[in-house]
């Protein structure tokens with residue numbers, strides 16, 4: 001039985017804590033409630049927005065005039081007690097699943113500890129951090145297909161994973177509602193490919209355990225305001241606000257010229273096809289948007305250049321103004337148009 005609420009404030013359901021209410025709101029706890037809620041909205045001609053943990057979301061100040069459906073399908077099943085496969089309900093908090101996987105001695109998601117949001121939200125932008133991405137361990141994504149009006153399963157390849165992308169936020173945006181994610185982990189050593197993590201464990205005689213790596217990741221995140229800690233103003237954000245841009249390598253001399261520096265001193269990674277990836281944080285800093293930057297009620301985290309924050313009573317308009325100012329300045333200085341990472345509701 002659906003419980004549909006009216007005029008539900010959305011700001012408290014997001015990590016940014018901004019924006020207006022949803023005209024209608026429903027939290028679905030069983031899979032059959034999904035088509036039921038969609039039919040309810042369709043009968044009234046209302047648009048539907050799918051909400052997970054609200055950690056990658058910007059809500060406009062006038063809210064949303066349709067139905068917000070929060071996916072609250074729970075449960076973690078280890079496929080067989082001896083195998084490292086897990087079927088995880090889309091509404092399970094991601095960081096809790098990371099702990100459960102570690103408890104079962106399974107590697108593959110330990111570097112993704114401390115990322116807020118729901119498990120169903122992770123395939124959407126192929127969540128990644130500290131040397132791991134969920135696309136490396138997702139075997140299947142269980143979905144409700146809004147076009148064919150049926151439940152189905154997509155394999156890893158069908159999800160079209162790339163850097164911060166999948167079909168769920170590109171070609172098939174809005175079509176699929178994730179109901180569960182199947183992870184194939186492995187019994188093995190933690191991933192220490194990331195330099196910050198290697199440094200943490202340098203000089204130790206024994207290799208770190210999975211739990212120690214996850215805790216190290218949470219520590220590093222905490223130090224950067226990238227862990228949700230009640231009362232920490234720096235984490236009233238949606239995490240990284242801009243994607244690291246992938247641009248033509250021939251832009252490098254222009255950037256070097258604009259800053260009067262050697263091209264070789266610009267941090268960059270090869271991204272294939274003559275393209276390179278440049279850290280968005282580096283571009284922001286060179287454009288004058290440094291840690292602790294204040295613009296009224298909006299600002300930049302004092303510990304992480306890429307996190308735009310709500311400094312107290314910020315509105316969506318405040319965040320949008322700062323976002324537009326950063327995009328315009330970086331474009332003017334370096335010829336690069338930054339792309340926002342968080343999703344705009346509506």
Ligand SMILES: Cc1cc2nc3c(=O)[nH]c(=O)nc-3n(C[C@H](O)[C@H](O)[C@H](O)COP(=O)(O)OP(=O)(O)OC[C@H]3O[C@@H](n4cnc5c(N)ncnc54)[C@H](O)[C@@H]3O)c2cc1C
Nearest residue numbers: 050052053054055056117118120121127128129178238239
């Ligand atoms: C402090 C902080 C640190 C962060 N660090 C990282 C990081 O290191 N790496 C990283 O990649 N991200 C990071 N993020 C961003 C965010 O946590 C992830 O993108 C997260 O996976 C979003 O999940 P969510 O459930 O909160 O999704 P929401 O914010 O609720 O929704 C985001 C998008 O996913 C869609 N969606 C959500 N659930 C479903 C579903 N079940 N079915 C279909 N669509 C769905 C929504 O419609 C929306 O389009 C961080 C955010 C914060 C606040």
